[in-house]
Amino acid sequence: MKKIVVLAKQVPDTANITGNAMKEDGTVNRAALPAIFNPEDLNALEMALTIKDKIGGEVIVITMGPPKAAEILKHSLYMGADHVMLITDRKFAAADTLATSFVLAETIRQFGEVDLVLAGRQAIDGDTAQVGPQVADKIGFNQITYVSALKEFDDNYLIVERDGEVQTEVIKTGYPALLTITSQVNTPRYPNCRRMLQYFRADVKDNFSNSELSTAVANGWVIPTYSLDDLKLDEERCGLKGSPTKVHKIKSIMLKGGDLKIYGTGQTDIKQLVRDIMKVYVEVH
Amino acid sequence: MKAIVFIEKNPVTGKLRNVSIELTHKAYTLSNPFKGEVVGVFAGDALPGNTDELFRFGMSRLLYFIDARLKHLHSIAFKHTFVEMIRSEEPDIVLFGATHTGRDIAPLIASSLKTGLTADCTQLYIEDYKNKGKILYQVRPAFGGNILATIITPDHRPMMASVREGVMLLPEERLNHPVKMEPFTIDFNESWVKSEFLSVIPKVKKVDFGSANIIISGGAGVGSAENFRLIRDLANALKGEVGASRAAVDFGFAEKDHQIGQTGSVVRPMLYIACGISGQIQHRAGMEESQKIIAINKDPEAPIFNIAHMGIVGDLNEIIPVMLRYLKEEG
Numbered sequence: 001m002k003k004i005v006v007l008a009k010q011v012p013d014t015a016n017i018t019g020n021a022m023k024e025d026g027t028v029n030r031a032a033l034p035a036i037f038n039p040e041d042l043n044a045l046e047m048a049l050t051i052k053d054k055i056g057g058e059v060i061v062i063t064m065g066p067p068k069a070a071e072i073l074k075h076s077l078y079m080g081a082d083h084v085m086l087i088t089d090r091k092f093a094a095a096d097t098l099a100t101s102f103v104l105a106e107t108i109r110q111f112g113e114v115d116l117v118l119a120g121r122q123a124i125d126g127d128t129a130q131v132g133p134q135v136a137d138k139i140g141f142n143q144i145t146y147v148s149a150l151k152e153f154d155d156n157y158l159i160v161e162r163d164g165e166v167q168t169e170v171i172k173t174g175y176p177a178l179l180t181i182t183s184q185v186n187t188p189r190y191p192n193c194r195r196m197l198q199y200f201r202a203d204v205k206d207n208f209s210n211s212e213l214s215t216a217v218a219n220g221w222v223i224p225t226y227s228l229d230d231l232k233l234d235e236e237r238c239g240l241k242g243s244p245t246k247v248h249k250i251k252s253i254m255l256k257g258g259d260l261k262i263y264g265t266g267q268t269d270i271k272q273l274v275r276d277i278m279k280v281y282v283e284v285h
Numbered sequence: 286m287k288a289i290v291f292i293e294k295n296p297v298t299g300k301l302r303n304v305s306i307e308l309t310h311k312a313y314t315l316s317n318p319f320k321g322e323v324v325g326v327f328a329g330d331a332l333p334g335n336t337d338e339l340f341r342f343g344m345s346r347l348l349y350f351i352d353a354r355l356k357h358l359h360s361i362a363f364k365h366t367f368v369e370m371i372r373s374e375e376p377d378i379v380l381f382g383a384t385h386t387g388r389d390i391a392p393l394i395a396s397s398l399k400t401g402l403t404a405d406c407t408q409l410y411i412e413d414y415k416n417k418g419k420i421l422y423q424v425r426p427a428f429g430g431n432i433l434a435t436i437i438t439p440d441h442r443p444m445m446a447s448v449r450e451g452v453m454l455l456p457e458e459r460l461n462h463p464v465k466m467e468p469f470t471i472d473f474n475e476s477w478v479k480s481e482f483l484s485v486i487p488k489v490k491k492v493d494f495g496s497a498n499i500i501i502s503g504g505a506g507v508g509s510a511e512n513f514r515l516i517r518d519l520a521n522a523l524k525g526e527v528g529a530s531r532a533a534v535d536f537g538f539a540e541k542d543h544q545i546g547q548t549g550s551v552v553r554p555m556l557y558i559a560c561g562i563s564g565q566i567q568h569r570a571g572m573e574e575s576q577k578i579i580a581i582n583k584d585p586e587a588p589i590f591n592i593a594h595m596g597i598v599g600d601l602n603e604i605i606p607v608m609l610r611y612l613k614e615e616g
Contacts (some may be wrong), residue, residue: 012428012429014428014429014430014431014567096401097392097395097402098395098396098399098400098401098402101396124429125427125428125429126404126427126428127404127405127427127429127547127548128392128404128405129388129392129404130388130391130392130395130402130404131392132392133360133389133390133392133393133396134392134393134395134396136360136393137364137392137393137396137397138396142360142361142479142480143360143361143389143393144360144480145360145385145388145389146385146389159483162358163385164296164358164385164386164485165384165385165386165488166295166296166297166487166488166490167296167297167485167486167487167488168485168486168488169357169358169482169484169485169486170482170483170484170485170486171480171481171482171483172480172481172482172483173479173480173481174479177479184541243401244399244400244401244438244440244441245401245402245403245436245437245438246436246437246438246439247434247435247436248422248435248436248437249434249435250432250433250434250435251432251433251434251435252431252432259594260590260591260593260594260595260596261594261595261596262590262595262596262597262598263595263596263597264597265597265598265599265603265604267607269597270597270604270607270608270611271611273579273595273597273608274608274611274612274615275615276595277523277556277558277579277608277612278612278615280499280555280556280577281499281523281524281556283555284498284499284555284556285498285524
């Protein structure tokens with residue numbers, strides 16, 4: 001029986017910025033982007049469920065974010081998570097990776113003996129890949145990043161492949177450990193129909209009326225939320241205050257128009273394009 | 286302004302990784318105007334074969350710790366080693382290559398030192414900040430590359446940043462710093478070794494963007510893995526390398542090694558031919574420094590045309606076969 005924590009994040013879908021999401025001035029309209037389950041965190045959850053399915057255990061998905069982030073926790077319940085936790089507080093806002101990892105590490109520490117922590121390699125909004133390792137440092141777990149395959153595991157150890165850029169490393173680790181997972185590892189399962197029926201009303205407490213609340217609690221629909229006070233955290237180490245890095249300025253990238261020569265699609269036009277390509281080709285070869 | 290650079294070895298070749306040399310030069314340009322020095326830190330089972338190279342690009346000293354147990358990436362052991370080296374030097378700045386090793390260890394070190402770390406910076410410069418004197422300004426793309434954020438670490442030291450390989454350019458000229466190698470001793474604790482490396486399989490390098498003058502890339506618009514053959518055929522005909530957008534990799538048209546963009550390789554070839562690539566910022570972050578960009582795309586509104594020098598609006602599956610025929614004729 002393993003206790004497995006999955007760290008997840010709700011992110012704007014930066015990979016699918018379509019024409020509609022671009023504003024007139026060529027910058028991105030963030031409001032038009034859907035919020036999604038960070039893709040590699042889904043791979044982490046899938047790995048946790050795979051391990052649980054085989055050797056038994058408990059899968060707990062933790063996310064820090066605004067109340068809306070409960071959406072990914074609901075999805076986690078659909079997929080098979082046993083418990084979910086939403087860490088939410090305005091005082092956690094504007095946290096950099098150090099402050100974020102502090103809150104996540106404290107949460108993990110407070111909820112008892114954990115055997116394995118799994119997280120996506122990186123989130124697609126910041127792409128820093130720092131939160132996982134910084135949690136590992138704070139809870140004192142062994143760390144393996146860029147995990148690209150789960151080869152073998154049992155109650156005592158895990159054997160994984162790590163994508164080491166110029167080489168693939170086959171690594172064995174005991175518990176406890178924290179792994180960061182890449183998309184190569186697995187294909188996340190679809191939500192389970194029975195669980196969808198069971199949890200389709202799952203939400204944070206504030207979104208239930210007083211009359212609904214007792215039914216919601218009885219059915220396990222209430223997604224538990226934890227504030228800074230609930231976790232008894234030092235405010236100086238959370239949110240903006242606890243973040244050594246500050247955003248000095250932000251510049252939206254604008255699409256700049258260049259000198260563009262457009263060729264037609266007729267045979268002679270394509271022939272001309274090939275001639276122009278050959279000029280560059282001759283220069284370089 | 287003292288700067289430390291994390292020096293990394295390619296475990297397959299035993300030589301320095303290029304990014305270590307690039308960052309040595311960058312650290313030199315940052316620290317030299319303020320009479321600072323650049324100190325390299327290295328840990329591993331043996332020194333890289335060409336450490337002298339670092340001193341031609343501005344390094345003053347190289348601290349190193351050699352131990353057979355550091356043959357593999359035992360993250361915790363590396364963390365302790367580098368934390369001790371950094372503490373002994375008290376630098377203002379620490380730079381890491383944003384490699385799979387650097388991105389594994391740097392966050393652990395920043396967490397231990399309780400300081401800021403900015404990932405994947407594309408520009409670094411030093412300027413005054415309020416009454417706090419000179420600090421490091423760290424510019425990085427975020428939000429899928431749609432914004433450029435300038436990040437600062439005003440109140441903590443060291444200011445740590447990582448930079449991807451190929452982002453910082455090397456100058457033509459060489460410096461002539463004397464080679465100064467300084468062995469560093471630490472009390473290695475066996476408990477730092479927590480993983481067992483069962484085997485290590487060198488990857489067969491399928492893609493070489495570094496030496497490619499011409500790159501032909503395909504995106505979602507290619508349509509299928511089968512159609513992607515056209516991209517490879519065009520690359521063969523032009524003796525170029527094959528690239529792919531993230532979408533093409535996600536759809537399984539091309540392997541991940543070919544990916545160009547913010548989450549792939551950064552390239553700057555003489556000629557870049559983007560086929561069926563809309564030109565999302567995430568892709569452009571990896572190729573817009575190319576000297577000449579040709580875009581083939583069905584959508585005349587595709588943002589790729591905003592940065593292209595030459596373009597054809599049409600179906601690449603019809604256009605590329607014609608191009609291949611003419612290329613054959615032109616010889």
